[in-house]
Amino acid sequence: MTELPSRPAPWIDRAVAWLFRHWLASLNLLVGIYAGLPWMSPWLKANGHPVAGEIIFRIYTPLCHQRPERSFCFCGYQVAFCHRCTAFYGGLFIAGMLFSVVRRWIRPAPLTLGALLLVPMALDAGTHIINEILSLGWRGGGDDIGSLNFWLRMITGALAALAMMLVVYPRLERELPAQVQGIGGVQ
Numbered sequence: 628m629t630e631l632p633s634r635p636a637p638w639i640d641r642a643v644a645w646l647f648r649h650w651l652a653s654l655n656l657l658v659g660i661y662a663g664l665p666w667m668s669p670w671l672k673a674n675g676h677p678v679a680g681e682i683i684f685r686i687y688t689p690l691c692h693q694r695p696e697r698s699f700c701f702c703g704y705q706v707a708f709c710h711r712c713t714a715f716y717g718g719l720f721i722a723g724m725l726f727s728v729v730r731r732w733i734r735p736a737p738l739t740l741g742a743l744l745l746v747p748m749a750l751d752a753g754t755h756i757i758n759e760i761l762s763l764g765w766r767g768g769g770d771d772i773g774s775l776n777f778w779l780r781m782i783t784g785a786l787a788a789l790a791m792m793l794v795v796y797p798r799l800e801r802e803l804p805a806q807v808q809g810i811g812g813v814q
Contacts, residue, residue: 644810647803651730651796655723662716669704683707696770697780710777711752714784722792726800733797741794748783 646653664683671680684707687693691708699706699713706713726733758765768775 640810644807647807647810650799650803651723651727655720655727658716658720658723662713662720665707665713666701668707669701672704673702680704694770699772709780710772711748711780711784714781715748715787718785718788719791722788723796726792726796730796730800733793735797735801736793738794741790744786744790744793747779748787751779751783 665687668680668683668687671677671683673680684693684705687707691712693705693708695705697709697711699710708716754765757763766776770776
């Protein structure tokens with residue numbers, strides 16, 4: 628029987644150390660791609676690539692409800708995620724870029740602040756779900772851009788992104804680079 632090595636290959640150690648040192652750039656790149664691809668779907672459809680646009684749209688289908696009345700349109704086609712997801716992931720990308728500038732001066736905010744910033748989204752999404760299941764009519768006013776519901780989705784998504792920047796990112800900034808010393812002798 629072949630024994631497994633007790634330590635990962637040195638290239639794995641180097642790759643993990645690099646990711647830990649450059650966690651913010653890596654995360655910003657991934658979030659930027661994730662937030663930008665839904666906008667590529669309608670652009671591709673409008674520019675003669677309907678299959679590619681539809682593939683992107685379908686990739687996001689299990690990740691967002693994609694209701695047309697709660698989604699932006701771009702180039703005459705629906706963006707692949709809703710207003711709230713647009714605000715959250717777009718806000719998360721903006722927050723990550725902003726954090727890259729101010730990271731030396733931001734200390735981790737208390738977890739209670741993060742929870743408080745997430746409460747509005749939980750209430751907004753929760754009342755939408757309850758209203759739709761029970762048809763209570765709580766969320767009157769429509770879903771059009773500029774309506775109260777639209778602004779609630781946008782603001783609560785942005786607040787959740789702010790929570791990440793104030794609570795999670797400073798903790799990652801403190802902990803991940805410090806872990807490099809403990810990775811298989813990588814300096």
